[in-house]
Amino acid sequence: MGLIAHTCVEATVRYAAELGYEVTMVKDATADYSDEEMHAALDVNMPNYASAIVTTNEVVDLISSLETSGISAQY
Numbered sequence: 001m002g003l004i005a006h007t008c009v010e011a012t013v014r015y016a017a018e019l020g021y022e023v024t025m026v027k028d029a030t031a032d033y034s035d036e037e038m039h040a041a042l043d044v045n046m047p048n049y050a051s052a053i054v055t056t057n058e059v060v061d062l063i064s065s066l067e068t069s070g071i072s073a074q075y
Contacts, residue, residue, distance in 0.1 A: 003030060003031055004030075004031065004032055004033070005030045005031065005032040005037065005038055005041035005042060005046075006032055006037040006038070006040055006041040006045075009025075009030050009041065010041050010045055010046065010049075013025060013046060013049045013050050014049045016049075017049040017050070017051075022051040022052075023049060023050045023051055023052075024050065024051060024052045024053075024054060024059075025042070025046050025050040025052070025053045025054070026054060026055065026056055026059055027042050027046075027053050027054065027055060028055050028056055029056055
């Protein structure tokens with residue numbers, strides 16, 4: 001776990017995928033030291049491990065659509 005995309009987040013995503021989890025990466029909810037390192041994490045490495053790479057807006061829209069369709073998101 002952590003906030004730096006090319007180290008902490010990437011390692012956590014990779015480990016979760018190796019354990020058999022389907023991992024969703026929220027790409028605009030993390031950071032890195034430079035655009036180059038962010039690109040390496042999100043565009044080069046993450047697609048090898050994450051099942052989906054989405055934005056926070058996409059996550060919020062999905063949760064909202066579940067709630068309006070009568071499906072309760074349980075936390």
